[in-house]
Each structure stands twice: as structure tokens, then as C-alpha cells.
Amino acid sequence: DTAVSQTPKYLVTQMGNDKSIKCEQNLGHDTMYWYKQDSKKFLKIMFSYNNKELIINETVPNRFSPKSPDKAHLNLHINSLELGDSAVYFCASSSWGKGEKGTDTQYFGPGTRLTVL
Amino acid sequence: KQEVTQIPAALSVPEGENLVLNCSFTDSAIYNLQWFRQDPGKGLTSLLLIQSSQREQTSGRLNASLDKSSGRSTLYIAASQPGDSATYLCAATPGTYKYIFGTGTRLKVLA
Numbered sequence: 507d508t509a510v511s512q513t514p515k516y517l518v519t520q521m522g523n524d525k526s527i528k529c530e531q532n533l534g535h536d537t538m539y540w541y542k543q544d545s546k547k548f549l550k551i552m553f554s555y556n557n558k559e560l561i562i563n564e565t566v567p568n569r570f571s572p573k574s575p576d577k578a579h580l581n582l583h584i585n586s587l588e589l590g591d592s593a594v595y596f597c598a599s600s601s602w603g604k605g606e607k608g609t610d611t612q613y614f615g616p617g618t619r620l621t622v623l
Numbered sequence: 624k625q626e627v628t629q630i631p632a633a634l635s636v637p638e639g640e641n642l643v644l645n646c647s648f649t650d651s652a653i654y655n656l657q658w659f660r661q662d663p664g665k666g667l668t669s670l671l672l673i674q675s676s677q678r679e680q681t682s683g684r685l686n687a688s689l690d691k692s693s694g695r696s697t698l699y700i701a702a703s704q705p706g707d708s709a710t711y712l713c714a715a716t717p718g719t720y721k722y723i724f725g726t727g728t729r730l731k732v733l734a
Contacts, residue, residue, distance in 0.1 A: 510666075537720055547710065547727055549667075554720035561720045596666060611657055612714075612722065614666035 509533050510615040512597050518621045519587055526583045527618045529597030537561075538580040539612070540572060541596040549596070555580055584620075592622045625650045625717040627725040635731040640703050644728045646696040646713035654716040656696050658687050661710045661727075670711075671698070703732045 510531045519525055531538065540552040554562035558574040569585045580597060594617045601610040626649045636642055646656070655674050659667040671680045671687040673696065679688040686699040696713055710729045714722040 539720075539722075541724075547661075549712065549724040549727075551722060551724075556720055598667075611669040611672045612667075613669070614659075616666045617664075 509613050510597055510599055512595075512615040512618050514618060515616065516619050516621075518623065520623055521587055521589060523587050524583070524585045525587060525620070526581055527595055527597075527620075529580045529582070529615055531578055531597075531599040531613070531615075533599055533601075533613060535599040535601045535610075535613075536577055537600050538574065538577075539598040539600075540580065540582050541598065543594040543596060543617070545593070553580075553582075587620075587622045589622050592620055594619050625653075625715060625723045627713060627715050627723050629711075629713060629725040629728050631728060632726065633729040633731075635733065636703055637733050638703060638705060640732075641699070641701050642703055642730075644698040644700070644711050644730070646698070646725050648694045648696075648715045648723075650715075650717055651691045651694050652717065653691065654718075656687075656689055656716070657714045657722070658685075658696075658698050659712045659714065661712060663709075667712065700730075703730075705732050705734045707732050 513528050537556045543549045552566045553572045555574045571583045574580045596617045597615040598612045600612040628647050630645045657672045658670040661667045673680045673689040684701040689696045708731050710727045712727045713725045
């Protein structure tokens with residue numbers, strides 16, 4: 507039983523293309539996240555969604571557009587890919603709930619390795 | 624702005640040693656602090672979560688402590704094993720729906 511799944515696992519594409527990464531969680535969580543891990547393994551939050559609503563956008567270029575069709579899914583669409591977008595992208599989820607302090611841990615997906623040529 | 628750093632960046636120890644990994648954060652106003660493990664090419668697995676009101680959490684051979692006033696957390700691994708080899712990351716929660724990750728410590732336990 508996969509808790510947080512991402513597709514695809516690997517993505518190789520040319521500069522200027524548009525691509526999407528999908529994420530699904532079956533944990534019943536209300537909050538989902540996208541992170542970017544660069545070549546130095548530094549993990550940085552990009553977006554947080556709670557109940558399909560965008561809560562956090564960490565100064566990510568508007569070429570990146572997350573979409574949450576329902577609480578169990580958070581997809582990431584990237585337009586006009588650049589070399590610097592090459593990284594591993596992780597989706598995560600947790601049970602936070604609006605107005606409550608974070609008490610639950612995050613569960614991470616396996617990651618999507620994006621390579622822009 | 625919250626910043627999280629981890630020392631050392633890399634650590635190599637013989638099997639059986641007890642070891643301590645350090646995590647420092649600049650803003651003590653956090654909801655919780657979590658420790659994660661990341662194996663090469665894999666996602667992150669949560670190890671321990673310490674609420675801001677707690678001082679420590681234990682799970683098996685792992686013990687994590689939290690000192691908010693000094694902005695520090697430590698992860699203690701007892702009787703290390705080769706299977707403990709991985710990158711260990713701490714993450715502080717400075718606000719709602721937000722986690723700031725540290726730079727990580729790459730641990731290698733030699734058989």
C-alpha cells in the first residue's frame with residue numbers, strides 16, 4: 507500500500523518544454539506539499555496546499571503552477587523548462603488542519619528526478 | 624527568517640559506536656521539530672517528531688532532544704549499525720503548513 511505516490515519517477519526533457527508531475531496520497535491527509543531538492547541535496551519547500559487551497563508559495567517562479575483537484579491529489583505543472591529546474595521534486599502530505607498546530611509528521615513520496623537538457 | 628543548519632555535514636563511524644547529530648535553528652518560535660532519514664535515490668522517512676512543548680522523543684535506538692531556548696536539537700543513535708547509513712535531515716516548523724529543512728548529515732557506518 508503506497509502512502510504517497512508520484513509519477514513519473516524520472517523525467518528527461520528539453521529546455522522550453524512543458525511538463526507535469528502527479529502526486530497522490532491515500533492517507534486521508536488534508537495538507538500536501540511540493541519540495542525541490544537540488545544537486546547539493548538541499549530540500550526547499552515550494553508550495554503547501556490545505557484542503558485544495560494554496561497556503562504557501564515560497565517565491566517560486568510563476569512557470570510552476572500547482573493544481574489540487576481534490577484533497578488526495580496535488581499536481582505540479584512546469585512551463586518553459588529551464589536548465590536550473592533540474593532537480594528531484596518531492597511531494598509530501600500531512601494531517602494539519604486549519605488553525606491547528608502541526609502535530610503530525612509528513613509522509614514523502616519517492617521523488618521525481620527531472621533532468622532538463 | 625528561519626534557518627536550519629546541521630553539523631557535521633558528513634560522518635563516518637565504525638559499527639557499534641554511539642553518535643550524535645546536531646541541528647541548529649535561528650528562530651526558537653517553532654511548532655515542532657522533526658528528524659528524517661533519506662536513503663540514496665529515495666524519499667524521506669520520518670524518524671521522530673518533537674512538539675515544541677516536549678524535550679525529547681525516543682524510538683528504539685534513536686533519541687531526539689529539543690532545546691528551543693538555545694535553538695538546538697540533537698539526534699542520538701545508539702549502537703550504530705551499517706543499516707543506519709543514510710542522510711539525516713532535521714526540519715523545523717516556524718509557521719503553519721511550513722517546514723524548513725536543514726542541510727543534512729551524511730552518515731556512514733562501517734562494518
